Amino acid sequence: MGTRSLSRWELEEIQHPVVEPLLEYKKLSRLLTANGWNWLDTWVRDGRFRSEYVVGGVVTGRWSSVGGGALQLPKAVRRAVVADPGWVLVVADVAQLEPRALAAMSGDEAMAAAGRGEDMYAGIVASGAVATRDEAKVGMLSAMYGGTTGVGAAVLPSLARTFPRAFTLVEDAARAGERGEVVSTWLGRGSPRPGEAWEAVQAGVVHADDGARARSMTRSWGRFTRNFVVQGTAAEWALVWLASARRRLWELGEARTSLASTDSRSLFARRPHLAFFLHDEVVVHSPRELAGDVERELRAAAAEAGRLLFGDAPVDFPLSVATVESYADAK
Numbered sequence: 001m002g003t004r005s006l007s008r009w010e011l012e013e014i015q016h017p018v019v020e021p022l023l024e025y026k027k028l029s030r031l032l033t034a035n036g037w038n039w040l041d042t043w044v045r046d047g048r049f050r051s052e053y054v055v056g057g058v059v060t061g062r063w064s065s066v067g068g069g070a071l072q073l074p075k076a077v078r079r080a081v082v083a084d085p086g087w088v089l090v091v092a093d094v095a096q097l098e099p100r101a102l103a104a105m106s107g108d109e110a111m112a113a114a115g116r117g118e119d120m121y122a123g124i125v126a127s128g129a130v131a132t133r134d135e136a137k138v139g140m141l142s143a144m145y146g147g148t149t150g151v152g153a154a155v156l157p158s159l160a161r162t163f164p165r166a167f168t169l170v171e172d173a174a175r176a177g178e179r180g181e182v183v184s185t186w187l188g189r190g191s192p193r194p195g196e197a198w199e200a201v202q203a204g205v206v207h208a209d210d211g212a213r214a215r216s217m218t219r220s221w222g223r224f225t226r227n228f229v230v231q232g233t234a235a236e237w238a239l240v241w242l243a244s245a246r247r248r249l250w251e252l253g254e255a256r257t258s259l260a261s262t263d264s265r266s267l268f269a270r271r272p273h274l275a276f277f278l279h280d281e282v283v284v285h286s287p288r289e290l291a292g293d294v295e296r297e298l299r300a301a302a303a304e305a306g307r308l309l310f311g312d313a314p315v316d317f318p319l320s321v322a323t324v325e326s327y328a329d330a331k
Contacts, residue, residue, distance in 0.1 A: 027076075034069060035077050043068040049081075053277070060228055061189060061235035062279055071278050073327075081276075081327035083285060090272070090294045091330035092321045093281035094241075094302060096120040099140050101234040104306070104315040105186045108165035112315045129162035130155050143170055144230045146223030170226045177225025178218045185232035186309060194221050237305050237317070238280055244301035244308075245282060246274055252293050276327075283327060291323045 043050055049068070057064030065071050073081070083089050094100075099120055103111035114123035124136035135151060139159045142152025143166075160167040173183045180199065182190045198221060201214045253271030268285075272294045276283035286294045302317045322330040 060232040078328040083325050088288050088291050088323050090284040092298045092319045097280040098230050098234045102166050102230050104310040104313045106166040106169040108163050111163040111166045118318045129159050146226050173229045174222035174226040178222040183225045187236045191228045240305040244304045248297040295321045
């Protein structure tokens with residue numbers, strides 16, 4: 001039996017003793033390439049991963065990183081992320097951040113109501129819009145990213161009827177993008193314009209092939225602007241959450257050490273501090289006895305971020321919080 005590629009899902013269909021060791025080899029090869037000796041020599045010093053974040057490095061406002069893969073640590077590496085003796089890692093991430101941001105910015109009260117619990121997708125099922133959680137998740141992702149096929153496309157009409165204001169917002173953003181217009185996040189950051197190549201194709205439609213290319217580029221840019229308004233607003237919420245959490249964590253722990261000190265270890269010797277940040281997740285390194293206080297302050301920071309951005313909009317931003325000694329045990 002042959003295979004068209006060496007992808008895992010195709011290899012797993014083959015009944016042969018070589019398949020299992022081959023898959024293990026592929027897994028270890030990827031680990032060596034992305035997080036092997038060269039990665040360790042370049043990005044790990046004194047037993048710690050020294051990543052370089054680029055604040056707002058992605059066009060939507062999300063952070064990026066220069067080398068090191070700070071925003072995509074694989075599960076195999078997370079076992080190496082451990083707290084110091086007597087300390088723990090408090091790992092918190094917000095559930096379904098982008099759909100909640102969409103509900104808040106669109107003022108869609110029905111979608112806000114669906115998100116009152118910790119699992120917004122379960123709330124969407126309870127609303128009667130779809131039958132299963134998977135349909136809710138795939139449908140919302142299709143709405144925010146412009147999916148037009150499969151299960152997501154099939155449930156979009158029902159979701160649009162149930163949550164009209166949210167769906168109108170992303171549809172309007174898509175149509176504006178298709179016209180080459182600028183769309184904005186909640187805090188007013190504008191999307192880039194399509195560029196000269198896009199405009200040249202739109203202006204130079206003569207033959208049928210040119211028309212097909214123009215339509216393809218138009219739809220593609222519409223998918224970008226559709227997502228820009230939601231992902232960009234979610235990134236703004238995350239940064240406000242991060243700032244509020246940082247301020248609150250500073251107030252915990254022992255009395256402040258002099259800021260004149262240049263030794264960060266003395267500044268945070270017995271104080272919880274942010275150790276890692278990924279889009280909608282933070283990892284706090286905390287003295288074990290303060291873990292409960294850290295969780296409380298992270299939840300308060302999430303609520304504060306919602307109020308600062310969206311005022312009294314009835315949208316919750318609930319957190320999933322785990323206190324662990326190793327990052328790998330958080331999920």
